[in-house]
Every structure is written in C-alpha cells, then in structure tokens.
Amino acid sequence: MDRSSIVERILRAVLLTLIVIFFLFPIVWILLMSFQTNEQILRIPPSLSFVPTLDNYKALISGHLLTSAGSLDIAFMRNLGNSVLLSTCAVVLALILGVPAAYAFARFKFWLSEDIAFTLLSFRFAPPLLVLLPLSLYFQELGLVDTYAGLIWVYQLIALPLILWIVRGYFEDISPDIENAYRIAGHSWLRTFFKIAVPLAGPGIAAAGLLSFIFCWNNFVFALVLASADKQPVTVGALAFVTASGIQYGQVAAAIVLSVTPTLLLALYAQRWLVEGLSLGAVKG
C-alpha cells in the first residue's frame, strides 16, 4: 500500500544503501586487491587508483609463485579441483541417501521417527571441533586419513542434515492424496516415489543440494585435520600463502576470488529456489 511518505522512502533507500555497502565492501576490496601487487596493497595511505595487474592470477594458475626469497610451487589449481571433487561427490552421496530417508520420515511415522530425525538434524548444530579429535583417531585406525573417501564421508555430517531438513518439508507438503491417487491408478509405491514424489519435491531437492554444496565447499576444519597437501580443498589451500617471506596478499586475494566465484555464481543462479527452500523450513506449521 502506498501509504509511506516521501521522508520514509528516502530514509529507507539510505538505510538500504548503507547496509549493501557494509556487506559488499569486503568482497569489492578483495576483488580490487587481487589485481594489485603486494607493494600496492601495503601502500600507506591506501589508494583506490592503481594499475591493475594479472600477475597474481598468472601465478596461481601456472603454479609458480615468485617471491623475494625465490620461486615457490603453489598447488592452488589442484586445491580448486579437490574442492569441486569433494563437494560434488559429497552432495551426490548425500542426495542418494538423504532423499529416500526424507521421504521415509515424511510419510511413514514409525516408532521413534521424530527422535531419530531430530538427532540427525542436531548434527548440523554441533560444532565440528567437538568431533574432530575422536574422528581423527578413528580415521587413523581405519586408514581413512588423507583419502578422498574419508573426506566425502565426513562431509555427510554437513550435507545430510540439511538435505533431510529441507526435503522432508517438501515431501510433507505434497498432499498424500496425490500419491494415493497414483497408487490407486495401479502403480507401485516405488514408481510413485520416482514419478510423483521426487518430481514434485524437485525445487526442494535442488535447493537442498545447492546449499549443501556451498556448505561443503566452505568447510575448513575437517579438511584441515583429516587431509594433507594434495587432497586439500581451497579453504585450506589458502594457508599456503602465508610463506616464510611474508603473506602474499595479492595471491591470497586472487585465490579467494577464484574460490568464492563458483559458489557465488551458483547461489545467484538459484537464489529463488534457495529462498523458497529455506523459508519452507521456517514456515511449516
């Protein structure tokens, strides 16, 4: 309703602008830093005008870092590849396990189903540090340290609860009569699951998958402790820029830009679904 006055509208615009600047500022700054050399970054006073350079990106992509102390091998592209591999596999596995589980929780109210569901959800809230030490000991015994399989398995702690939470809500929202109608039309329950339930929960499954991908990608602690150099994702890989000859801010910035870009693009592309998927969990009665 257009009842707000001019003053209210101006105030609103100013406030929104301030908030946007506040949130976007670090990202924009880092973007700018990635095109500057170390000297330009560390200049005092800091200045917004500079001559852009692609040296940082070249160093990352080629794998060689030139510092005052000599040439360093940077495995950044390998880290990027690891991130993609780990996140994708983790999400795919979580979907294969989580979507049927979400369906079971939504449709079959078996004994303790609510308690089990809540327990699984609670893994999301537990800080990773809580389980890290015992996990690393178990992994050593099982020989899973520094393996892709081990990391993908651990990533389920991040992805599964999210998928269960969101997708269960979507399944619950499908009127049971729709599935009943399909069954009565002569189809088995398995066929009903694939032809009716999954397509109708599609947006939720996509949203959950996307979100899980982003959270897996961003994970730091598990990868730090349970993997070493050649299996590490970008989050851990960024540590390599803290070198003996000082912190290579330019490369760090470029690395950050390269790390963040895929998930940022994904999120922008799918933002409508993400909002739908997230708010569904909140609004369910």
Place this chain on the structure above:
Amino acid sequence: MSASLSLRTVDKIYHPRGRSAVHAVKALSMDVERGEIVALLGSSGCGKTSTLRMVAGFEAVSAGEISLANRRIERLAPAARNVAMAFEGYSLYPPLTVRENIAFALKRGRLSASEVSRRVQEVAALVEIEPILDRYPNAISGGQQQRASLARALVRDAALYVLDEPMGQLEPQLRAVLRGRLKRLLKDRAMTSIFVTHDQTEANALADRIAVMEGGVLQQFAPQHVLKEKPANLYVATFIGEPPMNVFDASVVRDAGRTTFELDNGPSFGFGDNELAPEVRQAIGNRRKVVIGVRPHRVALGNGSAETARVISNQWLGDQSHIAMAVAGKLLVAVSHARVRAAIGESVPYGVRAQDLHIFDSDTTVALAHGARAA
C-alpha cells in the same frame, strides 16, 4: 438521507507478478441504509470478497470512494474505520483463549470488566460456543473457530459489521439455527451489516437486500423477491434459484394476432394476443431473436399440453420431484411437489404459460419482460 455505507464507482485492480492485470471490481456503486443487512452474492472470483476487504480496509481502493456515516474511509487504516469484521479464515490469536479472543475486541472501549464479561457470555451463547470459551484456538474444531471469530466481530459496537462467509464451515442444521439468531440480533440492535456468501439460502434468509455480483460488476441490488421475479439480466435469472431458471434461445415470429417463440433446435410455443400482454409485445419490439426463460416450478407437467419431451432423470427429494427433460438439445428442469411417476426414457407432456415467461435480449442479455409486465 440515512445511507450509512456508501460506495461510489469503486474499482479494484490487482497486478499479479508475471501475469496481466486483474480487474476484480468494476465501478461499483451501492448504498446501504442504517440498520440494513446486505448480502454480496456471487460465484467464486466475482469480486465480492475484494469488495468486502476494501470496505474493511484490508485492500486499497484502486479508484472511487467509500463513506461510512458520512465519513470518507477508503484511505483509513482498518482500525480507524469503526468496522467490525469476521474473517473467512477464522484468524484467532493462538496464545489467547476463546474468551480472551472475544474480549480482546472490546479492549478499546471503556467498558467495565463485568460488562465485558456479560457481553462475551451473551454472544457466546448466541453462537453456541459457551462450552469452549476457555479453550485455546488450536484445541477446537474448524466450525468452532469460525463461530468464535464471528462472536468476536459481533461483540463490538461498530458502525458496520462485515462478515466474510461467516458460516461456511458449519453444518446445514447448525447454520439454519444460527441464521435465525443472528438475524434477530442484527435487527434488534439495528446493526448495519454486509456479508459475503455464495449460498443463496443464506442470502435469502438473512439479508434485506442482495447484491448479485459477477465478473466484478454489480448485476442487481434488490430484495429477494425482486431478484426472483424480476431478474435484471440473464446472469441473475440463471443464478438465483435452485434449480436455476431454464433458458433457451428462440426466434420470434409475429403473425396476425399471434406471437410464436421458436426454440433453436426445439419446439415452438405460440401465444395469442389475449395471452401475451401488449406491453410485453412492445418490449420485444422488432427483435427476431430473444432468450426466453421459465422457472422450473412454473413448468406445467401433465396432460393438456401440446408438447412432449423425453425424461432424462426423475429425482425425488422428499418434498419435491426434480424432472429433467430433453428439450432443444438441453435439459429443461421441472419441479413438482408431488411424486411424478415418469420413468427415464418416457415422454411426458409439458407446457409453459405466457404469464410465467421471462424474456431477455439476445445480445445484451438485459431483461425485456417478466410475465405480464415489461421489465
């Protein structure tokens, strides 16, 4: 000049995202007298709920004016309008008991606690929710929630009471009882009210005048018997009444003292000038095509009629028979208060009298004549 609620050329246009604009209410003008009970009647999507919400203040008016007791209200917030509303979706406050919910509506007035309590009890007795006054909204049935919502609107002192399908969730028996009590309350206290319904019986039983709406346009605004006997157009004619009026396209043939209506793909009905009143003939004028209508209760069944038709269905409803016959490629429904022994497939004689005919213009669908009088 005692008009209490006045709407002047009110428009409502919705702009849903990604689709073209919806013109839900078109240039609606109507006046409700003080103490009058008015029903907005129509099928779903006709604009009646949009109109109600504009009067209550939950929708902005796209154009036009609304006045209540000589005060322009269309720009005021709902709380400032002195209008009490009962919603279709109950909308009780979950953390309050039913009693507290109803009493909440009286918080603004300066009434003593005992007076508030008395009024709550009184209105609760009216809608029969006394046993559940101390329960919470999530612990009562849909029908009870609806009655509580109604009670909350009625307990207030307001200039206008706005009710959105107030008894939609209730069973027929309970509805009939509550309707009687509601009408008595509204009349005793001269409460001006406007309510929305799609149920004609409810509109007939409660309202002094009924506003029939369709496609956002007010079709006719009149008391029940006028709507039934003199519908302004084809829509009102076929909307009012269960079963609805039988209508047929027909060609008009004038011939030396006789007017014959030839139904498209069907039989003809001729009437001499002594049967068809002059003003009716005049209203028809030179038209070659008209639409004629006859109410099911006025179709004469039995011997003595020239035409016969095949029976498609014969349903006995305890106090009346509904017989559907194939006429002019459509169904002609006749209602009789006696049991009619006609089997499906049998041919029965039927007829219509000139005084039972309603005649409408083919193009504009406006009524031309009803029975022996011009429209």
Place this chain on the structure above:
Amino acid sequence: MAQIEIRNLHKTFKDDPVLKGLSLSVERGEIVTLFGPSGTGKTVLLRLLAGIYPPDAGTISLRGRDASGSPPDKRGIGMAFQNFALFPHMTARENIASALTARKTNAGEISRKVEAVAQLLKIGHVLGHSPRELSNGQKQRTALARALVADPDILLLDDPLRNVDAKLRYEMRLELPALLKRVGSTVLYVTQDFKEAMALGDRVAVLLDGQIAQCDTPARIYAEPVNVGVARLFGDPTLNLIGVAPQLVDGAPEIRLGGSRIRLPAGYSTAAGGRYLLGLRPETLRLVEAPAPGTVAVELVAVTPLNEKSVLLLTMQGGEELLASEAGDRDEPRRTGPAHVAIDRDALLLFERESGRRFIPAENGEVAHERIAITSHR
C-alpha cells in the same frame, strides 16, 4: 454375491473411534450414496476400501474375495477425491492416462480411451492444459475421467462435487446418474448433501455413530427413517420434534399439541402411555382458514421467503416453535398473526424418547413387529 461386502469394520484415529463395527453390502451395478454429517468417517471408509490404510478390525471383500493384504494398486478400483488430487506436474491428458499406463496398454489404445472419456465428460478441449489452468469444474471432471477411464467395475467417489460451484453442481447431479449407469460400475458415492444423496443413489446408506444406521431407497429413508438421528438429516428445513405423551381416549390414540387434541391413526394405539417425540416435516404442515379436528391454533411469527418456497415460523400455545414450509409463490405474502395449521396424520412420525427409534404403527389391527429396513446387520 455382493460386489462390495463390508463386515464389522473398526477404525480408530488418534484415540477417536471413527468406525465402530460398520457393515454394508453393495450389489453389482448399484449406486449407493454414503451420507452423514461431517467427520463421521465417510472418507475413512472409502480409504479403507481403497486400501490406503488397513482397518483395525473387520473384513472387506471385493468381488467375493477378501481384500486385506491387497495394496491399492492391485484392487482394480477407480477413485475420485474431494480435493481432486490431480498431479500438478502433468497435463490433464497425462493425469487421466495414468490410470492406464500401469497396465501394459499400448499408446494408441491409451490415447483412444482418454479421448473417449474426455468427450463423455466434455473436457476434450482442455486435455493439454495443466491442472493449474483448469477451472474447478474442469478439475472435477478430469478427476472423474481419471477414475473412469480404465472401466473399473468398482468406483469410489468421495464428495467429488463439493468444491464445485452451485450451478455446475446441480447440472452434474442431473447428468451423473445416467453417466454412471452407462458405465455400469458398482458405485459408492460419498456426500454431505441429503438432496444429492437422494438424487443419485439407488440406495442411501446413512453413516451415524460409526455405523450404518439405515440403508434404504431414498423414498423409504425419507418417509420411514429408522430413528430420529436419521430423520433429522433429511429435509430442509429439518423436521420439527415435539415431546408428546399419547393417551387412549375412547379407545383411540390421541396427543395434545399446542392445546389441541389430535387423533392419531389406530395403528398407534400401543404407543399410549409412553413418552415420544412427534416428528412433523415442515412441508406436511398446512395453514388453513379455520379450526377443525386435526388442526392446532398457532401464531404466525415470521415468514422467510426462499427461492422455491417460504418458511413460516409458528409458535403454539405454550411457546413451542414449529417450522412449516409452503411451496411456490403466493400472490400476496402472508401476514403474521393468529392462524391454524393442519397436521397430516398419515405423514407424521413418532420416535421413542429414550432410544430415538421410530415407533412403527401397526397395520390392520395386527401387532407391529420390527420391520427390518435393509440395514447391514444381517
């Protein structure tokens, strides 16, 4: 052998015993309407028949064979739901075809059958639309088409006309019986509208208190209800109920009503001395000019004109209210004031006060024995 045989069915939902020993038989090709107030378990019964969930106790036999253990996809029935339950991500055509794609029918055959049933229900022109684009009436017919397309010999229709607007509802009420008879299925049709129940059913099964109170032809249910609960569900306005205590006066049974003495038919002699509720259907009460034997003095308090009749609110001496209904139109509206109403002795009903059972008057001087209406308690 009945097509559908239900014996002693029990079902409880969340501590609420919805069905308490329900029994019903439906013969092949019959249309039985299942009628009762909301929340009484009609939908639950249909779902039990469809196999959506199992009963707590009792048996269901379809086509002479026990159906327990048979999942919904194997029962060979067609069902239409109250809220349509159309698949939102499929077109109307695909929705209807879904009832055929489970059996190995070839594409050409499926297409032919879908077109045929769509023509029958007049939705041929919207087959390519998604459910979102259909009006309520079209959705209802699509749901019905889906239930019919596989030519099921058993059809379960759960209040399919409920969400449809009044005019279309009336039209369907006229067309459905012929349609269903043409298809020839055994039909169980749930409705909350007594007129629909009477119009559509060969027999009407009234569900009250978790059981079938009476299952009879529409005419008999209306004129010979087995108890007051059933009687109250039929008729609009609902029938008047007044407490009376018949007495024998000069050998004939009589009641006092509003200060007048009304003589009952001789068959009610054995009712004398008991406490009863007198049931008077509004359409059987006629206003007459002058007092006469069999009339009661009343005050006409209010007249409510409805479209096909007028409802008259009358009060008798002593304050009790009576509703009478008058057909059609009068040239001048009735004026309130003193009047007289004639009681139709042959149309009145008498119900035992405590049990609610109808008292069946004896015929030809014989002692009345309980006439067993066609209920399921065989």
